[in-house]
Amino acid sequence: MSTTLWIILAAAAVTYLARIMGHLVLSRFARVPPRVQAGLDAVPAAVLTTLVAPAALDGGLAELAALVVTALVALRSGALVTFVAGAAVLIALRNLPV
Amino acid sequence: MSTGSGKAEFWRGARSTPTMIIAIAPFGLLFGALAADNGFSVVEATLMSALVYGGASQIVGVELFGQRAAPWMIVLSIFIVNTRSILYSAAAGRLIGSWPTARKALAFFLLVDLQYAESEREAEGGRRLTFAWYMGVALPIYLTWIAEAAIGAAFGRLITDPHALGLDFLVPIYFLSLVMGFRRRANWLPVVAASSVGSMLAYVTVGSPWHVTIGGLAGILLAAAMPVPRYAEPGRG
Incomplete structure (x- = not known):
């Protein structure tokens, strides 16, 4: 088997481990402690934020403007409209002849 | 099914x-x-x-x-x-x-x-x-x-x-x-703020892809340390 194939299989194994591990560990508790519960409730916002904030550090004017518009549109609209608005601002500003 | x-x-x-x-x-x-x-x-x-x-x-x-x-x-x-x-x-x-x-x-x-x-x-x-x-x-x-x-x-x-x-x-x-x-979840703003700062610091110091884990933990630990919201308190009503 090629190295690429081994990498794919190992990546699949560790990814599945990550996806099942939290449940296997936590299901050993009879009831979830309130602070653990509060931490778990914060997971999606906390983790997804880390995929945004550092990218903003590297971004220029077009990227920052796109993020600001995305955040503002999100206050009023659903996910798809928000995404399209942010992407439109990004593509428009990147293609301006400046 | x-x-x-x-x-x-x-x-x-x-x-x-x-x-x-x-x-x-x-x-x-x-x-x-x-x-x-x-x-x-x-x-x-x-x-x-x-x-x-x-x-x-x-x-x-x-x-x-x-x-x-x-x-x-x-x-x-x-x-x-x-x-x-x-x-x-x-x-x-x-x-x-x-x-x-x-x-x-x-x-x-x-x-x-x-x-x-x-x-x-x-x-x-x-x-x-x-x-x-x-x-x-x-x-x-x-x-x-x-x-x-x-x-x-x-x-x-x-x-x-x-x-x-x-x-x-x-x-x-x-x-x-x-x-x-x-954004309507408990402690959303402090969690997002902690994860933003944590991930950006990790990104410029330790580097990618650790910023995901470190930044994520910053927000989660903050949420766990904040005063427990009422819905999670046991046996009160």
Whole structure:
């Protein structure tokens, strides 16, 4: 088997481990402690934020403007409209002849 | 799923997927194009999407592969990017804990960001999660994700200017729209602030992909340390 194939299989194994591990560990508790519960409730916002904030550090004017518009549109609209608005601002500003 | 209500549940889930499929299509195609660009064959790119099924980690993986990183380093990085799934798994386990083991095992394989977010939203609406609904959401997203890798890998070379199309920055825009969707949760603003600062500090000091784990932990630990919200207090009323 090629190295690429081994990498794919190992990546699949560790990814599945990550996806099942939290449940296997936590299901050993009879009831979830309130602070653990509060931490778990914060997971999606906390983790997804880390995929945004550092990218903003590297971004220029077009990227920052796109993020600001995305955040503002999100206050009023659903996910798809928000995404399209942010992407439109990004593509428009990147293609301006400046 | 052979019962009428199972079928109805499946379609109720599937009907909510077109928006998500359109939203992630650029990333499925982007992964395919990047994989081909970094030396993966079309079959390898497709296989990776089918077996790993984790967008951000797949992109990190093929880029490291293109930089000739050691195989163990590539696999470790993919794991680190996916460590957030450990937390999704713990959280989603509360929602699907009563399902039979085989169904749970399959459900956890399909537990990507979107699937987790949709599951939490379903539970927030007061519904008990059914396996049929879960698969109705999961299968359309999973199958199009695999197809996009094949298409992206086969035709990615046709994109001559990915920067002008914003391909590199669509991922943050997309994830920001998801983060905003959680803004009514307890402690949302302090959590997002802590994760932002934590991830940016980690990004400039330790480097990628550790910023995901470190930044994520910053927000989660802050939420756990804050005064416990009323709904979580035991036995009061």
